[in-house]
Amino acid sequence: MLLISFNNPPRILFISRNPSFLITLLYAMSSSTKIIAEYAKSGKSACKKCSQKIDSKSLRLGLKVRDPRGYDSVKWHHFGCFSALDSVSVAVADIEGFLELTGSDQEKLKQLVIEGDKASVKREGDEVTESDKRDLKKLKTNENEETGQEKKKTSQEKKNVTNEKIVAEYAKSGRSSCKKCSEKIESKSLRLGVSSWDPRGFANTKWHHLDCFFPLDVDLVSPESIEGFTDLKSSDQEKLKKLVAEQDQSFKKSNEDGETELQGLDQKSEKISDSPDEAIGFEIAFAxxxxxxxxxxxxxxxxxxxxxxxxxxxxxxxxxxxxxxxxxxxxxxxxxxxxxxxxxxxxxxxxxxxxxxxxxxxxxxxxxxxxxxxxxxxxxxxxxxxxxxxxxxxxxxxxxxxxxxxxxxxxxxxxxxxxxxxxxxxxxxxxxxxxxxxxxxxxxxxxxxxxxxxxxxxxxxxxxxxxxxxxxxxxxxxxxxxxxxx
Structure with a gap:
């Protein structure tokens, strides 16, 4: 992986085969990220690199990042597990809590920054391999895609990447629960699911009531492309077609209001996600x-x-x-x-x-x-x-x-x-x-x-x-x- 500064003149900052180390540097270089040094207040925090507990009162280093949901998140590490710092991106004086450390620990931290400068920064003129050039091309392409300078992937391409498919069937029992409303799905009632291939080697399907599954991104699916559609009763086929058509109108209106295709996909992902972080957002009406x-x-x-x-x-x-x-x-x-x-x-x-x-x-x-x-x-x-x-x-x-x-x-x-x-x-x-x-x-x-x-x-x-x-x-x-x- 290749990291380049596009200042004038541009220069190579870092070349590495270790993606996790690059992520650490990207965190460190972000304007919304701070590096923190402190003595652990308890023995309950775990190191984000080795997953072992950080002993109480031992020196720990953290990356404090502003989470998109509006709060600060700190990723703590043992002092020895924290990757060498790039002194081009951070100075000792910028590390929060540095002045509260003991003199000996301040010196240790200074040495870590110096070692990071020597170990991680390659200056202009260093050899760049063909593999590094390919990595750089990918990095620049991703950046252009994110900022709209390159053509975005279509929703269908996104779907192919995640290897997901939409499934329709009649519930075989009354034991499944809807992933949106958490209510049981009655036996023999029509249910829709998003099926994806789990890395552990099996298909994983998240089932929903018919009305809880929509809205769908219609560029992502048509009624006929839904697995099991042809096995449904004709009345349920018509019902599904109607819901997709209604969503089509809603989707077109949202685009007219300025919502992009990619945002539509993101909203879809939130509705079908079952991960703890994404499930946190649902609101409870309170008066x-x-x-x-x-x-x-x-x-x-x-x-x-x-x-x-x-x-x-x-x-x-x-x-x-x-x-x-x-x-x-x-x-x-x-x-x-x-x-x-x-x-x-x-x-x-x-x-x-x-x-x-x-x-x-x-x-x-x-x-x-x-x-x-x-x-x-x-x-x-x-x-x-x-x-x-x-x-x-x-x-x-x-x-x-x-x-x-x-x-x-x-x-x-x-x-x-x-x-x-x-x-x-x-x-x-x-x-x-x-x-x-x-x-x-x-x-x-x-x-x-x-x-x-x-x-x-x-x-x-x-x-x-x-x-x-x-x-x-x-x-x-x-x-x-x-x-x-x-």
């Missing part, structure tokens, strides 16, 4: 008028409110929004509880280290949040007040014991048959509403945030809801014994 002082007739304690099927603790003294979230399950994670026992005092601390750990996190700038399911509140229709008082009483007592501000969300709804409660773990609704409405507008850094829960799908676990909850959001996941009893 103050929908907030209640009671939950389905059960009166809530002061500072507690209800919204749809969740009960939450309003902002308490000392609780502040933060880009770093330390999130926890409650039952079986922070507190020992039993389904046979009811009452505000029917619990005990799960691990003796919990108060100290939580206080340390709070002092380290984390916001502490509890996400807990409690279906008894929904099921106990005749004793709902008892269930509410028991759950809220335990949480209030726990917060008082650990003596640190904590935000709390309780998912009260219970999933019934094909009906899925969007707030009940493993669904991510509780996290979304915290992120969108109760974090002072501060974007969350997922790399620095984490979730601790006991439901991980192990042999004796009641479910894997906690582990899947973390996976849906894109959070690091810890078991309670790993985090509190280490």
């Amino acid at each position: 103050v008028s929908d907030v209640k002082d009671n939950y389905k007739g059960a009166t809530l304690q002061p500072k507690w409110k209800a919204f749809q099927t969740i009960i939450y603790l309003e902002r308490v003294e000392g609780l502040h929004g933060s880009k770093k979230i330390a999130a926890f399950d409650f039952d079986g994670c922070l507190a020992k509880t039993s389904v046979q026992r009811v009452g505000a005092n029917a619990w005990s601390l799960m691990y003796p280290s919990i108060p100290e750990k939580l206080q340390s996190l709070y002092n380290d700038g984390y916001k502490l949040v509890i996400f807990t399911n409690e279906s008894n509140i929904e099921r106990w229709k005749n004793k709902r007040q008892v269930a509410v008082d028991s759950k809220i009483g335990r949480l209030d007592a726990f917060i008082k014991l650990v003596n640190v501000p904590i935000q709390v969300f309780i998912a009260c709804g219970a999933s019934k048959g094909q009906e899925v409660d969007p707030f009940r773990k493993p669904q991510s609704g509780m996290w979304r509403i915290m992120e969108q409405q109760f974090n002072s507008g501060i974007p969350i850094d997922l790399d620095q945030s984490f979730y601790v829960g006991d439901a991980a799908g192990r042999k004796d676990d009641h479910s894997d809801a906690d582990k899947k909850f973390a996976e849906k959001i894109g959070l690091r996941f810890y078991l309670p014994e790993e985090y509190f009893d280490a």
Whole structure:
């Protein structure tokens, strides 16, 4: 890979066969990127190169990049794992936190920059191989494509590159869920899927309800090109043709409004994506008028409110929004509880280290949040007040014991048959509403945030809801014994 400065005169800055190293340099050269040096505040961060933990108080280097979603993301490395820096692009004085380091570590960092200058920069006149020339041609071509100076690939070409195809069929059972609305797809109903070849060696299909699948980029597909189209009933074929035709009109209008073909493809990709990072964006309609002082007739304690099927603790003294979230399950994670026992005092601390750990996190700038399911509140229709008082009483007592501000969300709804409660773990609704409405507008850094829960799908676990909850959001996941009893 060849990296060139196109200043006047142009010159070769770097030649390398290591793409990851080039990415590091590109990060370092970006005006929106900063290099940070500091001593690790805990032993929980992992090196982005070797994936090993970075010891507490050891020197670490990071690349701070402004994420398109509006927050800063830091990629931390061991000092020895951080690729040699190109001193043409960065000076020691530009490294954030340099002046806070000890004298010996400042010298180590200076030496790293000097070594990077010697090792990574080839000056004018150095030999450029034919392979390097081809790499440079690719680099320039990609740049031209991105800026519109070269002809963009068509949507069909994009589709061929990703090796995706659209499939239509009647659901063989009622077990599949729609990737857009998360609701079950009824057996024998018409469903549409995007099928792609997984690198692990099998086809992976993301199924949708018919109405949830659209809008489609019509340059990407015609009804007749959909696999399985000819096997559908004639009425369903007509329905599919109509939806594609409607999308055609919508697509043409969007182009008239100035949206490019490439943007249309990007929007399509967002709708069919199932990755944690891209799934984070869905909005929950929230209005103050929908907030209640009671939950389905059960009166809530002061500072507690209800919204749809969740009960939450309003902002308490000392609780502040933060880009770093330390999130926890409650039952079986922070507190020992039993389904046979009811009452505000029917619990005990799960691990003796919990108060100290939580206080340390709070002092380290984390916001502490509890996400807990409690279906008894929904099921106990005749004793709902008892269930509410028991759950809220335990949480209030726990917060008082650990003596640190904590935000709390309780998912009260219970999933019934094909009906899925969007707030009940493993669904991510509780996290979304915290992120969108109760974090002072501060974007969350997922790399620095984490979730601790006991439901991980192990042999004796009641479910894997906690582990899947973390996976849906894109959070690091810890078991309670790993985090509190280490």
